[in-house]
Amino acid sequence: MPEGHTIHRAARLQNKRLRGRPVQSESPQGRFASGASLVDGIELAKISANGKHLFYEFANDVIVHVHLGLFGKFRLRSLPTEDPVSENCRWLVTTANDRLHLAGPTACEVVDGEQVDAIRSRLGPDPLVKRHRRDPVETMASRLHRRTIPIGAAILDQKVIAGLGNVYRAEILYRIGLDPFTPAREVDQSKLHALWTESVRLLRLGERSGRIVTTDPADVGRTRRSNIKAQERLYCYKRQGEPCRRCGSIIRTADIDGRNIWWCPAEQS
Numbered sequence: 001m002p003e004g005h006t007i008h009r010a011a012r013l014q015n016k017r018l019r020g021r022p023v024q025s026e027s028p029q030g031r032f033a034s035g036a037s038l039v040d041g042i043e044l045a046k047i048s049a050n051g052k053h054l055f056y057e058f059a060n061d062v063i064v065h066v067h068l069g070l071f072g073k074f075r076l077r078s079l080p081t082e083d084p085v086s087e088n089c090r091w092l093v094t095t096a097n098d099r100l101h102l103a104g105p106t107a108c109e110v111v112d113g114e115q116v117d118a119i120r121s122r123l124g125p126d127p128l129v130k131r132h133r134r135d136p137v138e139t140m141a142s143r144l145h146r147r148t149i150p151i152g153a154a155i156l157d158q159k160v161i162a163g164l165g166n167v168y169r170a171e172i173l174y175r176i177g178l179d180p181f182t183p184a185r186e187v188d189q190s191k192l193h194a195l196w197t198e199s200v201r202l203l204r205l206g207e208r209s210g211r212i213v214t215t216d217p218a219d220v221g222r223t224r225r226s227n228i229k230a231q232e233r234l235y236c237y238k239r240q241g242e243p244c245r246r247c248g249s250i251i252r253t254a255d256i257d258g259r260n261i262w263w264c265p266a267e268q269s
């Protein structure tokens, strides 16, 4: 599943190419035909991202909500393009210069302002959103303080923090030295603060580069981030049985709530 940085990056790149332009809007697959027709020929005013949700606002006040889910995929191409329109293309948006192809999303629907607010209010703070109505660490604390589930499971809940997926959760817990099995309500304020600041820092880096790199160059024998090789980008995700990059302990894995987590038993205890 794409993590939050992918969604914010998609919004930024799509804004650059599609925003402020009238679009031709259609649903080759047919499942979004009536929604697509509402914005056909209309200017796309703005695309915004919250957690893993995208909102396309059009000049006629119609808003299209997109959630990629597990299988959704965008392709943004300059025209003319050889890239074929697949028969499962849910939404095809074409400007004079570019074409956006969306296939396999969990949600692609017309929503009103109230529905947008409802979706946003259900989400926890998003590390890639700059302004928050309430202190993000306080919001997280209030949504965790009664919960006995492991923190490793809790931070995949988009109501607690919006945008983390399986890679970031393992890597962030490693970086802040927190055992993923710690009951959520026992995580103290300083660890929550660290969790938030690491999330902001790492997701920003991910949004800019389009890839998840969580290792410090020195920990993988490099002097600069740009020299980090593909197999050196992560501390523990999918590294079970291999030595920890910092302490040499063997990285472990286990199932939490149906999804695997990876951790260093020495540093995260």
Ligand SMILES: [Zn+2]
Pocket (backbone or CB within 6 Å): 244, 245, 246, 247, 248, 249, 264, 265, 266, 267
């Ligand atoms: Zn270690």
